[in-house]
Amino acid sequence: MGLFGDKDAIVGAALGAGNAFNKNKKTNRAAIYGSAMGECIGSGKKWTVEDSIKLEGTIRALDRRKNR
Numbered sequence: 001m002g003l004f005g006d007k008d009a010i011v012g013a014a015l016g017a018g019n020a021f022n023k024n025k026k027t028n029r030a031a032i033y034g035s036a037m038g039e040c041i042g043s044g045k046k047w048t049v050e051d052s053i054k055l056e057g058t059i060r061a062l063d064r065r066k067n068r
């Protein structure tokens with residue numbers, strides 16, 4: 001298991017959805033969070049504040065990497 005435990009696939013899909021229509025190298029945080037929470041609800045997993053904090057850290061790291 002990775003950083004998000006049993007939610008790794010959900011987070012990966014959400015990050016892909018948030019960057020799929022990316023213009024000007026900006027991450028669509030609303031799309032990422034909405035997708036992650038929706039997928040968790042659909043799969044019966046619980047989304048926690050800790051998951052949100054980890055996801056924000058992941059998004060920031062990806063943004064820093066894109067802006068190099």
